[in-house]
Amino acid sequence: MSRSSQTQVAVLGGLSVEPMTAYALREAIRDVLGHFWSESFGQIYPTLQALEDAGHVERRGGARARSSVFAITESGTARLIELLNEPVQESPPRNGLLLRLFFGRVLGRDRCRELLRSARDAASSQLAEYERLLAGLQAAEGDTPDWPFIRMTVLAGIHHARASVAWADECLDTLQGEQ
Amino acid sequence: MSRSSQTQVAVLGGLSVEPMTAYALREAIRDVLGHFWSESFGQIYPTLQALEDAGHVERRGGARARSSVFAITESGTARLIELLNEPVQESPPRNGLLLRLFFGRVLGRDRCRELLRSARDAASSQLAEYERLLAGLQAAEGDTPDWPFIRMTVLAGIHHARASVAWADECLDTLQGEQ
């Protein structure tokens, strides 16, 4: 599954919740999927265009009028289901923090401690943010059929943030006091 | 810090351990950094060339002879330290599994369960692999100055794999029995 078809998932999925303008879609992707997904601005418009050409979305309102709203069509829904069923393909790992720590001998223990502390702090505040988000979303969406699925994505963030905090603490322990 | 300078980190860091051929470097990056970093084939050669032009590495053996070994120079070591000290820049998140689960209402509960089970299995076997790796590396590298840092990178894998297993289990619980 190429990157562009994953963009189609985000776009069709967004429109499957409700019809909206390209601009609103862009904001929705950033604000709602932002924890685990990103699409750059320059991808969304061409993808919408391609989906319109293929008949998977339709444009309501003049072609260049302000606020032309896109809606998913029946064939678009079928396409979305098809794409969702394609195998998940992971992108190659590229963790800049671990790359630096791996060469910690060269970087120096002190600087490694700094990196770990800031990673710990970042994960810790992210954890707090996810927990707030979970409570907020439960209040807002707790009754919708989407809720159990939305909850999973936030839970993933919580679990990973906790793991990052525990990992950084353990690493800081091993670097403590030595040298 | 652009991607290409992160490639330079991997290349210079690899050569800081010991001089080697481009081919060996490629394998080292894949096998040793593979858990958290990847470089494609077509990046390593041009990067080595650029580093040679800049005087950060030197080529020992004929320009096109077999087994021309690259070694890091003094200025290369300085450059590596400089690069390691640049701020870590995260790549934008793109988690295909969460993207699918988010639209779980469309994908269907059964298929979501399958995705979660296979994610759980993958994380679980990865966890076992990391634990084996940790033991193996401790035996092989336990006495070197690099060991504490190598250990951190494997620990990160262990913590995250455990988090993934716990998360998937929790999600499967919430999907169980309903509907």
Add this chain to the structure above:
DNA sequence: CTTGGCATGTAAGCCGTTACATGATTGT
């Protein structure tokens, strides 16, 4: 009447993967 936010796109350019092309060496 002007600032800021809504809205829609295009284009340049980097980054990176993959496929292709070539040949040497080593083991069988």
Add this chain to the structure above:
DNA sequence: ACAATCATGTAACGGCTTACATGCCAAG
């Protein structure tokens, strides 16, 4: 001899980000 592996590159293509370009509308 031949296959596998070591070894070194190039080039095309695609994905994605960023910067640019344009204009409407509402509020102050």
